[in-house]
Amino acid sequence: MTEEFMDLEQKDGIRMTWNVLPGTGQEATNIIIPIAAIYTPLKPSPMTLLPYSPLRCSPCRAVLSPFSVLDYVAEIWTCPFCYSRNRFPSYYPSLSQQNPPTELLPEHTTVEYQFQHHQYSIPTPVYLFVVDTCVIEEEFEFLKSALCQALHLIPDNAIVGLITFGTHVQVHELGFPQMPKTHVFNGNKEVTKDQLLDQLCFFLETPRPTVGVVAGPRDGLSAESIRRFLLPATDCQFLLTSMDPWYVPSDERPTRCTGTALNVAACLLGACVPGSGARIMAFVGGPSTKGPAPIISKTLSEPFRTHNDLKKDNVPFYDKAVEFYKNLSKQLLHQCHVLDLFACALDQVGVAEMKSAVQRTGGMIVLSESFGHSIFKDSLRRVFQSTDYDIGLSFNGIFEINCSKDIKVQGIIGPCASLERKGRLCSDSVIGEGNTIAWKMCGLDNQTSLCIFFDIATIGDFNEIVRSESNQFYFQFLTYYQHSDGRMRLRSTTISRKWVSGLSYKQDLLPGFDQEAAIIVMTRLVSFKMETEPAFDPIRWIDRSLIRLCSWFGDYQKDRPSSFNISPRFSNFPEYMFYLRRSQFVQVSNNSPDETAYFRIVLNRENVSNSILMIQPTLISYSLDLSPKPVPLDVTSIADGKILLLDSYFTIVIFHSTTIAHWRKAGYHKQTEFEAFAALLQAPHNEADRIIKERGSTVPRLVICDQYSSQARFLLAKLNPSVMHGSDNRPPGGEVIITDDVGFQEFMDHLLQRITNV
Known part of the structure; x- marks a missing residue:
């Protein structure tokens, strides 16, 4: 069965813990392993790219799929999720029983739409390098060499900017290569977007709008002022000559203001390119010791925090730093921007504190001992290089779920953030990013996967007549994203799974159990619980779950361990x-x-x-x-x-x-x-x-x-x-x-x- 599950994954990018589902909420509780799906929205697979907009159900906004019921004579289709009847528009291509639309063919459960209207075209991606200069000279030369290679690999139409930081933050003005210029920000202070606009002199030539929010050219910021800091990659080959290492004392830790630098980077992108695909690529060579989010003091005798320190709440800087990066993640999500972290140091740099900002924005992370290590150099090269392996970087994603009324969505554990779009499909029990049916995915690639948890509705939450007429549950996953060519696309994956109930439901569930998907779901769940539940005992939880699962599905005689038998x-x-x-x-x-x-x-x-x-x-x-x-x-x-x-x-x-x-x-x-x-x-x-x-x-x-x-x-x-x-x-x-x-x-x-x- 593993090969069969892998074939389904290759076709639709989805693996489910249970491919045959229990019919009631109580039965779903008895099976121990959650009903969950691991979905890879952009998994490379053979599919059709449709050059037109999708046809959607008016009440529930589901997309036309092979499971829709069609009436070709009346030119009406019935939605399998809400059972509403919708009329085909007159322009719909090739509507006939002999030549049905592509998305209605049974083998096309996953299709992709490419929007043709010009308003869906978004500017090319922006890469803002945030570079730590508080490293020894040898490490700094390694970093400069890697960034030079990256600049040659970046697409010519991409936009590039540069911020360096040490004791202070320097925003480099790239528009005048003949006379390099930098704007310096105090490393101790958190900067607002309005303060940044004033200090960077965005409104010297044009008056600032008296009302509204300044965010990009549409809202009053001139293109000329933006080009002072963000230039096409072809015009930025000189930018690394503006970087110099900062003096690193040997008797104490360097004064490094990582939090302030990332705050300035987020404000700069929020002012210049809000809503477009942009990545803050932070290259950090040590711990932050200054500013709004330090993780340790400059005194070398002070040890780094350990898991035991965190458990005992004996870390003075931790809570403040975590809160700072949570607020930074909210700002980046609002702007649709990604934070990538390249942490290269023998010491800890604060990944534990930055985790929410990296994961919630869909950013990549690299952890290495040095900027000269092959792990860092090869990882950075693969971000831009598509000859050996194209990771398919995409931006501005929004992920939505539609499913049968009998199914409720508990939440998602993965690189996304809730859009707080509540609906009838939201479950009362929440796991991860829940209480919503839509999530923001600022950055995603070919391997980005989401773990989605479902719940079976109780008797009072659905129409029993509807469930008795069909033994199918339907799921639809919709992913909007900005392709590397700048166009917006929509990938739609629609699947169906049987439900079973009654006295023999345990035996009927067995053929649909995917052990590989199940262990990954349990791993994500136990990791999530360890982070969010202070008194959680992971070993006890794992053992109890395994004992209950084997007790429920195994056959044995009491007090005779040798008699135990369980399905293959x-x-x-x-x-x-x-x-x-x-x-x-x-x-x-x-x-x-x-x-x-x-x-x-x-x-x-x-x-x-x-x-x-x-x-x-x-x-x-x-x-x-x-x-x-x-x-x-x-x-x-x-x-x-x-x-x-x-x-x-x-x-x-x-x-x-x-x-x-x-x-x-x-x-x-x-x-x-x-x-x-x-x-x-x-x-x-x-x-x-x-x-x-x-x-x-x-x-x-x-x-x-x-x-x-x-x-x-x-x-x-x-x-x-x-x-x-x-x-x-x-x-x-x-x-x-x-x-x-x-x-x-x-x-x-x-x-x-x-x-x-x-």
Whole structure:
């Protein structure tokens, strides 16, 4: 069934936890796993681009789809969501039973409309670079080199601006390259848009409007004044010569006003290009120590905040900084602008505080140790380069949901923000961004995915006659967005799912369970609860959910764990939950708050296949006598004479066993008679290069290590510790793991004991 679910995802970009739904609210509660969908709005797939506007239902605004009921004689179609009858307009193309419109064909459940009217065309995207100059000279040269490459990759028609910051914020005036000019803002103060307009002298030549809000050329701002700060990329090759590093003292942390710089950037874009596709690309090389949102003082002896400090509420700057970036996210959402964060430093830079502004605007995030690291350079290159892998950057998205009256929308966990458009489909219980049927997505790309939670309406909320006439639920996802060519498009995905009820509903639900989608939904949900519920215990919640699920769908005899049996549809789910308990999303004490925030931002925007790797990585074994093959994610997979390739999404590990490492150090691969060994050494590198190339905007870290070396921990931390100290089942040349964690078999034994004793 996994292949079938993947085929549906390839066609419509959607995976659902349950593809057969329970018919009542009580039955939906009993199945434990939420009814949810992971939807990738812009997933590349074979579809038809229709060069006209969509036909919409007058009452509910649903778009015409293959599930609409047509009367060709009367030229009327019936909406499957609200059952309203709508008349076809006279201009509708090729309306006949022999040649129906494209969007009515059964195979076209996903179609895309391109608006032709000129009023839907929006100016080309704007990239505003916000550059940290409080870094050492070597790091600054790395950053300048990467930005020079980015400028050559940016489309010629794109608009570029530059802001640098250190102790103060400098807005660079690019319109006069012969005489560079900067406007300096105090790093301690938060700036309003009106203050920025006055200080940047936008109204020296033209009078300022006496009424209304100044926002772009339409509202009184001249194009000439805007071009002083935002120029086409072809005219900005010189702009990096305006940047100089700021003096960095060695006895204290640099005075860095990151919050003020981002505040000025947001106000500048809000004044010049409101409503158009624009990205603030922030390059930060250390923690903010000054301004409205510092995360730490300049004193080097003061340690960075940890998860334990946050839990004890022992972080003096945290709450103020979080509130500042929440307000910044609201401003960016109102302006339809994106915040991308490139955080490159050995220290924490404040990703945990900035998380809301990055995630809610749909921004990208890169976390690296240096601006000279390949992770940063390759990630920045992929934002603009489309030759190797086009990530399909898009802007100005609005996401809407239509569904049958029997379904309620609880909310979304993902890179979006509520538009507070309430309606009859809103559920009383809220998860994530809820109480709405429309969400803002300022930035999105080919892999941006949303996790949508649904609820089954109770008996009093729907017409029982309607439900008894049909056993279908309908869902429609509408995504408006600005394509890279500047035109607005609408992608419409309409799907149908059966509902079942009655005494046998449990057995009827089994064929529609998608274990991969289910574990990703549970991971997003447990991460969300850990952030929003202070007293939440994730391990207890995961264990209780798994016990209840297996108790409900499994067959067993009381007090006999060996009698337990469950459908193959659930065969991998307990193992997924075991690795979820050990993952970086639950075991946060192993990481800094910045790293945890980074992991969750990426998780909340990735599709199912990529997210699975974050929880249960893949492990491939290479040896001289066998072709490469997948092996269990277990410590017993380490054996002499083998090379292991681990892909955990964020990290790719090439692990050499003791003998392989000894042969490599002896230089056997350089001798002609050992060509087979040379090919063995190269094979995992070729596979790693392929994975990195196809990964998308998140470039993984490549770790090459030998058995018993310090970096072998990147592999051992992900393996099932079935062989621990004192075990007698260690294979020749194998490994043991010293840990307090239980192995998977012991975990299953405890699980079955709890289930059969309930």
